[in-house]
Amino acid sequence: MIDRRTLFGTTAAVASAFTSFFGSRKAAAAVTSKSLPNDIEPRGTYTEGRLERLPEMDMESRLEFTQGFRNWSLRNFGRKSSSRVNELVREAGFVTSPSPPIDDVLAAIGDDLTVWTSVRCKTTAQQIMWNNLVDGFNANKDAYLAELDAADASGPGTLELNADLDIPDYTKHEIHIQPGGYIGDPLGGYVYHYGVNVFTLDLSSEDVFHRDLAQIIPVPEDGKMERFLDIGTGVAQLPMAVKERFPETDVWGIDVGAPMLRYGHMRAAENGLDINLSQRMAEDTGFEDNSFDVVTAYILFHEVPTEETKKILAEVRRILRPGGVFFPVDFRTYTQTRPSASGRFNQWWDHVHNNEVWTEEYRASDFIQLMADAGLVVNEDAPTLQKRFWNSVMATKPV
Amino acid sequence: MTEGSKSKATHREDFVPPQTEDVFLDNAALDNVMSTVIALGSEFWALQKRMNVMETLLEENGSVSKEMVEAYRPTEEQSAAWEEQRDRFINRVYGFLQNTGTDSKTAG
Numbered sequence: 320m321i322d323r324r325t326l327f328g329t330t331a332a333v334a335s336a337f338t339s340f341f342g343s344r345k346a347a348a349a350v351t352s353k354s355l356p357n358d359i360e361p362r363g364t365y366t367e368g369r370l371e372r373l374p375e376m377d378m379e380s381r382l383e384f385t386q387g388f389r390n391w392s393l394r395n396f397g398r399k400s401s402s403r404v405n406e407l408v409r410e411a412g413f414v415t416s417p418s419p420p421i422d423d424v425l426a427a428i429g430d431d432l433t434v435w436t437s438v439r440c441k442t443t444a445q446q447i448m449w450n451n452l453v454d455g456f457n458a459n460k461d462a463y464l465a466e467l468d469a470a471d472a473s474g475p476g477t478l479e480l481n482a483d484l485d486i487p488d489y490t491k492h493e494i495h496i497q498p499g500g501y502i503g504d505p506l507g508g509y510v511y512h513y514g515v516n517v518f519t520l521d522l523s524s525e526d527v528f529h530r531d532l533a534q535i536i537p538v539p540e541d542g543k544m545e546r547f548l549d550i551g552t553g554v555a556q557l558p559m560a561v562k563e564r565f566p567e568t569d570v571w572g573i574d575v576g577a578p579m580l581r582y583g584h585m586r587a588a589e590n591g592l593d594i595n596l597s598q599r600m601a602e603d604t605g606f607e608d609n610s611f612d613v614v615t616a617y618i619l620f621h622e623v624p625t626e627e628t629k630k631i632l633a634e635v636r637r638i639l640r641p642g643g644v645f646f647p648v649d650f651r652t653y654t655q656t657r658p659s660a661s662g663r664f665n666q667w668w669d670h671v672h673n674n675e676v677w678t679e680e681y682r683a684s685d686f687i688q689l690m691a692d693a694g695l696v697v698n699e700d701a702p703t704l705q706k707r708f709w710n711s712v713m714a715t716k717p718v
Numbered sequence: 719m720t721e722g723s724k725s726k727a728t729h730r731e732d733f734v735p736p737q738t739e740d741v742f743l744d745n746a747a748l749d750n751v752m753s754t755v756i757a758l759g760s761e762f763w764a765l766q767k768r769m770n771v772m773e774t775l776l777e778e779n780g781s782v783s784k785e786m787v788e789a790y791r792p793t794e795e796q797s798a799a800w801e802e803q804r805d806r807f808i809n810r811v812y813g814f815l816q817n818t819g820t821d822s823k824t825a826g
């Protein structure tokens with residue numbers, strides 16, 4: 320984002336430091352003449368300038384409330400609700416870990432007020448988060464679209480859009496109940512980026528998670544790391560972090576959603592990161608055989624039906640060069656971990672009411688086996704980034 | 719959408735909204751009232767935060783303008799204190815929602 324506000328008083332020195340650090344962003348900003356009200360960065364706890372200040376203070380404050388309310392919904396009321404779920408499941412005669420089938424969990428819960436009031440809170444937190452972001456960004460819609468238009472042709476880095484791309488139905492859902500999903504809102508990249516920070520309880524602010532992940536991406540055994548691809552790259556947080564770790568590598572990111580890629584490209588350019596983003600399908604990337612040293616997929620596969628996952632894995636094998644590394648990060652499947660009854664109930668909510676349409680199918684699959692079936696060699700001893708909800712796995716293409 | 723903007727061609731209208739109704743309580747009206755009450759909390763917090771900034775600016779400068787409020791950047795200490803204030807507000811006001819008859823009646 321561009322055209323920062325003038326800072327006042329004691330904040331000026333801090334602003335000056337950031338202006339110097341992000342000099343390249345200033346240069347990128349000069350390509351546009353549009354003006355956003357109150358657009359400034361960084362703000363509040365966003366101390367590194369990777370996530371810019373929202374255009375209006377009230378919008379930012381509402382998001383802060385939503386963050387706090389979501390924390391409370393999950394960590395305070397949520398814990399009480401989870402205990403209640405397990406208690407009800409036990410009373411119904413089941414063990415709670417591993418969980419009985421979800422239909423049995425739901426029957427045990429019945430119309431329990433604690434559980435459903437908690438679910439109401441969690442769901443509403445998600446809804447008011449999107450409402451605030453969609454309303455706030457759209458209040459300045461023309462300015463943001465002009466900003467994206469100007470950034471499309473700016474560099475460093477490149478952006479390829481394909482208006483004729485045949486987009487399959489499975490990608491068209493409003494995942495996380497984000498209005499318009501990843502393809503339907505021209506400002507979807509902005510909305511997603513700020514929303515997902517709240518949803519992940521601030522894990523991905525300033526790209527912290529992506530930067531941590533980039534640090535452990537395995538380099539092929541021969542040390543060659545000339546070309547890198549992230550599939551389902553979204554707003555390109557991971558390619559940005561990878562470019563920082565491997566400045567000499569030719570870094571690519573592809574995604575089905577043009578609004579996501581446009582925002583990602585603008586952000587990468589403003590941060591002076593020379594990455595290439597392209598609107599392509601992961602099942603049919605169009606890249607040459609054996610053309611990448613490393614391919615990653617950051618929380619992509621739980622958004623994909625299993626049949627499409629098989630096609631994507633075959634495509635990954637095709638475009639990886641022999642000895643190349645595949646390093647996906649995603650939720651654990653049921654073959655990797657079995658949730659408790661309350662955990663299973665939360666997953667059900669995520670699927671049904673947070674519109675994670677393909678998550679149940681993903682969790683029920685044996686993703687490790689699918690990689691092996693695609694001809695990739697899984698190395699379960701490789702470095703992995705373990706988080707509460709997801710983990711990474713390493714596989715290689717045989718030499 | 720700006721007429722003639724390249725943005726016009728970069729998004730699609732055929733996205734698929736959620737197919738599930740999110741009614742969890744006795745009736746949709748009760749769900750809606752709860753959502754409205756929660757949403758009002760976010761509007762209240764926006765006003766509270768604005769008040770905090772105005773009070774700080776008045777203490778520091780003796781005057782305040784809309785531009786000064788919008789541009790204000792809290793210190794780390796202020797951010798931490800206001801976050802705690804927010805969390806106490808949420809616990810104090812919404813803690814009642816936990817009183818569902820299955821245990822103690824104390825808010826929070």
